[in-house]
Amino acid sequence: MPPTPTPRHKPLERVFAYRVFDLRDRFPQPLETFRQALECLQSDNAYLPDMSGEIVAYHLGGRALPIPEHFFIRHTDNSLAVIPSSENDQACEAVDTWLTDVLSRETDDSVIASTLRPSRLNILLDQCDPNAPEPDDIQAWQHMGEVGREIIDAPSREDIWEAAVQVMGEVQARRWMKTAHPQLEGKSPNLCIEEYPAGVYELVLQMSSGAS
Structure with a gap:
């Protein structure tokens, strides 16, 4: 019998965690969804989220994908602000669409491998020439x-x-x-x-x- 083909992940299933960054790095824990990350930036615990807030999606292949800030930061003239919670559904849907589009184009393993984030010591050492x-x-x-x-x-x-x-x-x-x-x-x-x-x-x- 021919071998059973390995099931391929749907694009969004390849995102295993999200991380929120603010100026004082008050949200070090990984989060399961973009909505949870967005709610962190909208909370009273966030420090200057309009100036320094960033949300990153982590990919099973090792890549870190920064979510474009226009999905969650509103630009009005010379002012900036995190979107209100009333817009969360719309923002989550837009981010899911964006991630699906980006990840669906990364079907070649060589593409994913070329964008590995060197976050572990062994990966860094492999890339170094000690001489x-x-x-x-x-x-x-x-x-x-x-x-x-x-x-x-x-x-x-x-x-x-x-x-x-x-x-x-x-x-x-x-x-x-x-x-x-x-x-x-x-x-x-x-x-x-x-x-x-x-x-x-x-x-x-x-x-x-x-x-x-």
Whole structure:
């Protein structure tokens, strides 16, 4: 008898969790649905969700998919606000449609593998060449004296936000935090703060000195 084919997941079934980010990272727990994530941003516990709120869907293949903010942040002239709960049904339906479209186009395993988020040590080690020389800019950074806020061992999300606002202003800092950056492997600073806060903080310091 021919082997029984392995059942394929429906697109939305490949999303196993959602995560909410705000400025003070008050929602570290994984959530089952986008609605639950949205309700976190709408709650009184969220800190400046209109400025720093982000919702990420995690894919069975290892990918982290940031949900476009226009689904849950309302732009009105120069103001920003999380949508009211009365619009949650509409927002959830729109996000499900968007995720279905994105994931249905990722049927090739090679595509999914190429977008793996390097969130575990073994994945990072597999991608590293231990004999490769350190780039000049990294060597220069390591030999630079400790000055100002560079002495922070583990900058928090709030430290990074305050530094970015000081360098760029609130509006530009908010846009920068949610924009993919080549020095963060094409991920946004918001998405990398949890795992690589020092690297994100370093980018802010580079901008303050005109290095990037």
